[in-house]
Amino acid sequence: MESKILKPILAVYVGLFLLFLYGPFFVLGTLSFQQGPEGGPQFPIIEWSTYWYRHLFGMVPPSRIAPLPVGEALIRSLTLAFMTMVTATVLGVMAAQAFRKRFRGAGVVFYLIVLGMMVPGVLTGLGTSLLANNVLGIERHWWTTAFVAHVVYTFPFAFLVMLAILNRFDGSVEEASWSLGVSPIRTFRKVTFPLIFPGVLSAMLFAFTLSFDEFPRTLFASGRDQTLPLAIYGTFSVEIHPNIFAFGVMTTLFSFALLAVYGILMGLSVRRAKKQAMQEDIA
Amino acid sequence: MNQMNSIFRLEGVSRQYGDVAALDGINFEASNNEYISLLGPSGSGKTSLLRVIAGFEKPDSGRVWFEGRDITDVPAHERGIGFVFQNFALFPHLTVFENVAFGLRNGIKEVPQDEITSRVFEAIEMVGLAGLEDRGTEQISGGQKQRVALARTLVMQPRLVLLDEPLGALDANLRDRMQTELRAIREKLDVTFLHVTGSETEALAMGDTVAVLDAGKVIQSGNSSEIYDAPASPDVALFLNRFNLFDGVATGTTFRGPFGQVATPVVRKASRDVYAIRYDRVQVFNMGDAIPGPALDARYVASEYLGSSIMYFFEAADGKTVEAEHHLSFGDPQDYKVGQHYVLSWDPAQAIVFGQEGAE
Numbered sequence: 001m002e003s004k005i006l007k008p009i010l011a012v013y014v015g016l017f018l019l020f021l022y023g024p025f026f027v028l029g030t031l032s033f034q035q036g037p038e039g040g041p042q043f044p045i046i047e048w049s050t051y052w053y054r055h056l057f058g059m060v061p062p063s064r065i066a067p068l069p070v071g072e073a074l075i076r077s078l079t080l081a082f083m084t085m086v087t088a089t090v091l092g093v094m095a096a097q098a099f100r101k102r103f104r105g106a107g108v109v110f111y112l113i114v115l116g117m118m119v120p121g122v123l124t125g126l127g128t129s130l131l132a133n134n135v136l137g138i139e140r141h142w143w144t145t146a147f148v149a150h151v152v153y154t155f156p157f158a159f160l161v162m163l164a165i166l167n168r169f170d171g172s173v174e175e176a177s178w179s180l181g182v183s184p185i186r187t188f189r190k191v192t193f194p195l196i197f198p199g200v201l202s203a204m205l206f207a208f209t210l211s212f213d214e215f216p217r218t219l220f221a222s223g224r225d226q227t228l229p230l231a232i233y234g235t236f237s238v239e240i241h242p243n244i245f246a247f248g249v250m251t252t253l254f255s256f257a258l259l260a261v262y263g264i265l266m267g268l269s270v271r272r273a274k275k276q277a278m279q280e281d282i283a
Numbered sequence: 284m285n286q287m288n289s290i291f292r293l294e295g296v297s298r299q300y301g302d303v304a305a306l307d308g309i310n311f312e313a314s315n316n317e318y319i320s321l322l323g324p325s326g327s328g329k330t331s332l333l334r335v336i337a338g339f340e341k342p343d344s345g346r347v348w349f350e351g352r353d354i355t356d357v358p359a360h361e362r363g364i365g366f367v368f369q370n371f372a373l374f375p376h377l378t379v380f381e382n383v384a385f386g387l388r389n390g391i392k393e394v395p396q397d398e399i400t401s402r403v404f405e406a407i408e409m410v411g412l413a414g415l416e417d418r419g420t421e422q423i424s425g426g427q428k429q430r431v432a433l434a435r436t437l438v439m440q441p442r443l444v445l446l447d448e449p450l451g452a453l454d455a456n457l458r459d460r461m462q463t464e465l466r467a468i469r470e471k472l473d474v475t476f477l478h479v480t481g482s483e484t485e486a487l488a489m490g491d492t493v494a495v496l497d498a499g500k501v502i503q504s505g506n507s508s509e510i511y512d513a514p515a516s517p518d519v520a521l522f523l524n525r526f527n528l529f530d531g532v533a534t535g536t537t538f539r540g541p542f543g544q545v546a547t548p549v550v551r552k553a554s555r556d557v558y559a560i561r562y563d564r565v566q567v568f569n570m571g572d573a574i575p576g577p578a579l580d581a582r583y584v585a586s587e588y589l590g591s592s593i594m595y596f597f598e599a600a601d602g603k604t605v606e607a608e609h610h611l612s613f614g615d616p617q618d619y620k621v622g623q624h625y626v627l628s629w630d631p632a633q634a635i636v637f638g639q640e641g642a643e
Binding site: 170172173175176177178179180181182183184186187190191194195 | 337338339358359360361362363364365366368370372373374375376385386389390391392432435436439
């Protein structure tokens with residue numbers, strides 16, 4: 001029997017995959033409960049404690065280990081990710097909407113957009129900075145050059161998500177709306193958008209998470225004030241303490257919270273999608 | 284048809300998709316307050332025609348007139364023409380009530396809330412859906428969905444409603460009921476229905492006027508009995524699915540076909556020579572019976588019981604299927620033996636003959 005051999009091999013493979021996926025996080029999570037401030041970022045755990053979490057929030061007496069300089073960077077990264085998410089999603093929806101009609105050069109434009117995902121990130125960041133500084137005379141900041149780099153990076157993802165959604169979208173509901181005397185703009189707001197909303201949510205999630213931990217493009221493009229990934233990297237160059245791990249656990253929890261919000265919103269609109277699917281079945 | 288009475292008019296409307304002409308210079312005029320059915324096989328351009336009238340697509344050339352106004356360049360939402368889709372195209376995120384209220388709420392013209400409510404209830408009542416206002420669109424049946432689609436359109440009080448195979452997605456039983464209801468609803472309102480269908484029975488049953496569309500052209504229009512009794516061309520006769528069509532040679536006064544040479548009092552001008560005889564005009568004789576008129580030797584294949592009539596299928600010598608319909612009110616069905624040869628005949632005066640040399 002083929003499956004007698006194949007199944008265990010695949011099971012082991014999946015097990016290894018999951019181990020490598022979650023192993024690092026598990027190690028980090030464990031080490032974040034190391035004793036402080038003497039305990040270092042390695043095993044064995046001298047004594048379990050929440051010292052490094054308290055250290056993160058400045059709730060421990062001053063020691064030779066400085067607090068992580070991430071507060072401002074965190075706010076910056078959240079703001080940047082939010083700006084990127086909104087801009088990339090709006091652009092992605094608009095672009096995908098444009099692709100519903102075949103236009104001259106549609107194929108070329110499509111590949112140009114999608115190729116944007118393949119260009120090496122560091123080069124894009126560097127190029128954006130040079131273009132802004134030397135050609136356009138714009139100063140490098142996280143909210144100028146880095147923002148542009150992030151939008152350019154995340155837009156193709158939002159575009160592809162929306163393209164997939166709109167490909168399955170039955171345009172006759174829009175035509176029905178027009179024939180009832182409703183203008184195309186209002187039709188988009190009242191019919192199209194509610195129906196493609198699950199897709200919009202996914203595009204937003206993509207854009208936000210990609211921007212939030214974006215490193216190579218931001219490295220050159222963010223200027224003086226660093227984003228969170230850069231700030232964290234900056235602390236590595238001195239000395240690594242378990243407070244980084246504690247912070248990592250916190251941001252991961254934040255990501256999970258984000259996913260939960262996404263899941264809830266998705267669940268709410270799934271009923272709508274079901275209705276739509278049933279209507280498509282009949283058609 | 285005088286000018287006052289006309290609701291819409293097409294002038295040389297053409298629409299091309301790549302190399303294919305979906306609409307090929309269509310001229311058509313429809314009078315007010317009428318049920319028009321547009322019959323065409325698939326690919327005849329009937330849906331394209333509706334989409335051009337609705338404004339979803341622009342014609343490559345030609346003009347569209349509606350209520351005395353050239354609307355060729357007017358966008359769909361400013362035309363005031365209703366459209367009912369085959370797949371219903373209900374708004375899945377809205378209730379039945381909100382579906383019907385949609386146009387009133389979101390249209391260009393502001394409508395007061397209490398008027399919206401009363402008009403929506405009235406429309407829902409009219410299509411027989413009272414009590415289902417708060418249902419979601421997935422909680423109602425196919426027939427009910429089509430009623431919602433109809434109510435949603437009619438509540439806007441359009442003068443013209445385009446129906447794109449509106450019964451195509453319904454089962455046969457429901458289709459018959461909806462046919463009657465569609466006609467009844469239309470008669471209550473001052474509105475023209477333009478109903479596109481690929482079904483000849485539906486077209487003949489529904490339309491005050493029937494227009495036959497083929498290869499992007501209107502090839503005949505008239506009332507049902509005109510079309511049924513006097514198809515203008517072999518193609519129309521073919522689409523009606525009620526005629527046996529024989530190829531042959533028409534001279535001025537005779538037609539030579541597989542059934543021999545028959546005298547033909549009238550020959551209609553057409554692009555080819557075709558002899559058409561309605562299924563229910565064909566009579567079946569035993570071999571050896573004395574037959575005055577045309578005589579076609581054919582092998583009996585099968586029969587199909589249709590309720591009020593029975594359809595016999597024969598195969599002629601050239602392999603062509605010939606159908607004979609026997610109305611049961613004219614007597615009990617005959618038992619023919621499968622594989623046995625019979626002679627088919629008919630009264631030549633009841634045939635419709637097309638010829639290249641015929642009269643216009």
